[in-house]
Amino acid sequence: MKFWSYFRDHTGCAETALELAKGTTLGETHAAVLDEFPKLAGSKNSTLKAVGLEYEDDDFVLSDGDEVSFFPPVQGG
């Protein structure tokens, strides 16, 4: 799991690993992350979630080795 931009300041780390039960969704993973890093709770609804290089919905089912990214709204330009 990777955190980007000021999410990294809130978690204190750029990445971490998480053991998940088979069939865990991206949304469930996000909930687990919010439990572990309560400072991210304020950004809950604006958090963007990607698996690998693609944005995915909360019901996306994760597989072994998936790299999940959580980050705030993007600001390119």
Next chain:
Amino acid sequence: MKFWSYFRDHTGCAETALELAKGTTLGETHAAVLDEFPKLAGSKNSTLKAVGLEYEDDDFVLSDGDEVSFFPPVQGG
């Protein structure tokens, strides 16, 4: 009076002078020009008319020494 673009080809001259009665309008002048240069008649409705550097309407009353331009739709760019 000045003619521009292919209007010059139709009239055979870049400019000409016209004696007009006091109070003659731009529209009346255009009609007189069409009489003198019948090849311009096909462009009658698309003709643009300027007095000096400004576009003017047909009811604009000309004064002594006004420079009148007739030309086809512009094509800058």
Next chain:
Amino acid sequence: MKTELTISTGAIDEAALAKCREMGKGMGAVICFSGVVREIEGDAPITAIDYEAHEQMARHQFALIFDAVEKSWPVESVRLVHRLGVVPVNEPSLWVEVTAPHRAEAFDACQFVIDEMKQKVPIWKKPIPA
């Protein structure tokens, strides 16, 4: 609003124009548009377009358009170059640059200038057939 208008037969050097841009520190957006002569005009292949202008009136009409931009948007500057005479295929005949605080007004003002020019500025083209 700063304006700079060039109407001349010289080739348009976009790199040089980009280099001499001066921009205030509150400006966040620059649009440059180049209109380039295409090898087809209507249905027929051409080698160039020969541009003619009623130059004095063209300058006046551009000035009116720039006034309208200043009244409508918080634009910092408009620079415009229109080339006259023979412009070969693949070379620009028109270059317009708008600098503004934000992107939206820069895009809007740039399109407005070009739209208005195509209605009002007395410049005409004669295609030179291939």
Next chain:
Amino acid sequence: MKTELTISTGAIDEAALAKCREMGKGMGAVICFSGVVREIEGDAPITAIDYEAHEQMARHQFALIFDAVEKSWPVESVRLVHRLGVVPVNEPSLWVEVTAPHRAEAFDACQFVIDEMKQKVPIWKKPIPA
């Protein structure tokens, strides 16, 4: 459609980019947009913005945007440069160029690329206060 994407910490040299443009003879319009760092971010004066990217994902998301452009407009090429790291006030952080047969599609495609980027490309900014 040709595409060229540069994501790097190097300064954006617009004049050099203009010089190395290659354009087909059927192309009539070029739009270049530059997004420049302003001295005010929110309400506070800044000296620069520090840009961070999830670079691999950013490249992928830009590629998806370019694919969508190709499906929607007859655009010949899109070149895009996004600078990362510290970009001082008054220097461009973004440069986008679109070449196309006509003006309308060049403007539309250029704005589409920027709009989509601002929704989807994982790049973030940290203002550096004055």
